[in-house]
Amino acid sequence: MLTAPGDFTHARHFAGARHALAQAQSLPPWTHTDPRFFAREMERIFRRHWLFAGDADRISKPGDWWSTALAGVPVLLARGRDGAVRAFANTCRHRGCRLVPPGEGNARAFKCGYHGWVYNLDGALAGAPQMEHSKDFDKSAYGLVAIRAALWGKFVFLCFDANAPPFEEAQGGFLRMFQGYEFDRLVTARRARIRVRCNWKIYAENLMESYHIPYVHAASIAGNDFDPGMEALAGKSGGLYGRTPGQPVWLDFGPNHGAIVSRHAGSNGLLPNERGFPAMPGLSGVAAEGSYFAYPFPCALIAGNIDCLWTVGINPLSAGETELTLAHHFHQATMARPDFAELSQAYYRRLDAATAEDVVITEEQQRGLDSPFARPGRLSHMEPVVHEFRRWIVDQVAD
Template sequence: MSLEIYLNHYSNSPLKSVIKAIDESAKKSFEEASPIPAAANHSVEFYNHEQERIFNQEWICIARTDEVPNTGDFLTHDIAGTPVVIIRQESNEILGFVNACAHRFTCLVPKLAGNAFAFTCPNHAWTYGLDGSLKHAPFMEMKTNFDIEKHHLKALLIEIWEGFIYITLAKNPNKKVSSALEGLRKNIVGQYDMGSYQTIIRESMSWDANWKNLIENFTESYHVPIAHQKTFANHKKPIEDYICGEDSDHYCYHYAPQESESGPGSAHLNNTKLKGKWRRTMVDFCIFPNHLVTLMPDYLWWVSVMPDGIGCFKATWGVAVPPEILAEVPTAEYGAWVLQMADYMNTANSEDKTLVQGLYRGSSSQLLPKGTLHPIEKNLWQFTKYLSRISS
């Protein structure tokens, strides 16, 4: 975690004043809306508050199901400073645990990903099964009344939605992912069958900005024709064609069709699910608080954003493609094809990095204009309303 804090006018903003500013912004109509209050990106008290109210309570996307396809496959992740691990079981279920030994809390699984039939703590060789149960604790028979069955990994709740794996640190979350996102699935993204898309890339990146700055950037496409000349602007989606979705406590989205009905950004001829304009339509959506997805007929790009300090975040991102697309890639050309896709996405990330870090730097100023939002930036206003609900 980044410990360095760059102090500015907003760093010492009291929690109550930041929440009040967010609430006042959220109460405005969209026509009168302004950007997220600058102090929300810089206040130390608000940063600590959102760690507890958001990242320790909400459902956080950390992977896709096909990234752990086999028994014993695992992935590790950090959520608000808590290391977690997910493991595919022999029953095919995916379980999640706090990645800490039940003895003295040493990080149990140091690797980012892999396959194992058991997990042994490097400190004292306590060994656990895939289900988190303690199987072996050397020399603990020396401790009176030690019961091996009472010591196991701390289990966490997991839910699968449209091929994505969500995990929460909350003991009793106030919602289920599937019910919260049913409107989005039923009305928009369900027709794409995201669960069938197959992962080809998983990467991570660290940028010098507040985590919310990337949410701001991703949830509006007003910048695309200007900033993404090397990538997304080539799909030629006119600004006036973008449609922003309904208000929701759990998500926001916008979508637009591209001009071309064939080639990149369009559905494969063997795709029989998508009809009409949806065969060439992109959907950008955010599952609150931090799961971002660009969904297209021929690929999806997902990002999970995690704060790593007030002015730094780490984002895990991946790319997945429909099976009919993957089926046409010759085995001998697969490596080069994936590399080409990775280069494309890294170029898009580079285009966005300048903007996102600029948002953080610019919003640190003590003197700022009122600000406003473009008609296709409604998702930013919806995210502000989410921050108001979750923070108050």
């Protein structure tokens, strides 16, 4: 395994990645393989920033719970009797057992399997057998540790840092981008979870550029003639990847996000020649006439289209392994259509086909990078979000 040098946080290792796009170099290959660098990313990025966790449909009713691990931290989300969504460290306050195994369900309270301590949906410790014999034991001081949670429409973000800015402040520009959708009327129709044997950054970057589309996705989405990657390669790029809204494709960057916004006919959610749904109701602005590929750094893609949204949650497991959660979200009016069950399959086929191709190539990239002869490369003009993402990473991890 390719390991990092002793001074791996030194800024000199990342100077090439900070150059302007036309001169930028890739990150050192060991940033994708070394466990110490991975630990640094967990500490500096995943323990400090707001993280996309998924959709709140999993916990729509009082008592619904959802247990998962995000960037290695066991978390428990629950909707209380009061309707509020809360997140907790999924760790018992007695001797630290994981309280609820991964999964979903509905409960009145949570009981630890080890010695029977019981917690309410709001995290308060409700019962602790035999503890009346312990001196000065105050149950109110041993509730579950709360984790900051923010609900944005149906999407849940978590932050493990009590001192980080509020979600709206950290991701303000990103949130405004999606004002053209009726988020509160979206319903999650399908979720799929897969493991990929590559570093989390490799998969994230794959989702951030269309340079690879003609090569990796020749058998699937490459035929979509509104795809910006195809347009640029065909020399039709014109003002492609400009910064001005209204160009065929433009970029939107904020302190903690990047986005590719495209104005085009049709839907990015389908394979070429497949039939889908009409535009969902309530769209305005770009949402009504194009698509968003938007990345709330560090770990999600939110793809907005006229007929559906899909999300990819990127959950790092180790330096070389990542869990993806792919989810499709449709407007409730779309889901009420009699042809929903049939036509929705077309959207799943598109994402499944492209994902299978991306998994193959990202695992090959991981293998290639994990070589003593791997060297930093260069970027094309078609990888501006990748470039911005790497600079953001470097800002977090370098001394």
